[in-house]
Amino acid sequence: MGVRLPPPEQRITDVFQWLRNLLKPKQQTFTRVYCPQCNNELVTDEATTFKHTPEGFVQYDCGKCHAQHVWDFDAPVPLLLRRLN
Numbered sequence: 530m531g532v533r534l535p536p537p538e539q540r541i542t543d544v545f546q547w548l549r550n551l552l553k554p555k556q557q558t559f560t561r562v563y564c565p566q567c568n569n570e571l572v573t574d575e576a577t578t579f580k581h582t583p584e585g586f587v588q589y590d591c592g593k594c595h596a597q598h599v600w601d602f603d604a605p606v607p608l609l610l611r612r613l614n
Contacts, residue, residue, distance in 0.1 A: 562589070562600060562607050569593040586610060 535543075562571045569591050571577045576592025587600045597613035 560602070560607055564589070564591040564594060564596055565598065565609060565612070566596040567591065567594040588613070 560572060563569065564571055569577070571579070571589045571591060574592045578590045578592070580588050582588055582599060585603070587602055588597060589600065590597050595614075599610045599613065601608040601610050
């Protein structure tokens, strides 16, 4: 009537798999957005600035060519909505 345990070999394998999953590095995900004017990567570029608009979008000022673009990040992929200058 008790709980039926798996054989000891299976329990050891399960523990090792649990430890492997616990210790393996997590994948880091982030979005890459490129300036349509000069192809500069906007998210990681330190010279690029951004601000949130009242509509809930993100406005980037490219650090390389200084073009301003508004992006929507709520879609499944980032959408370029408009160019400001």
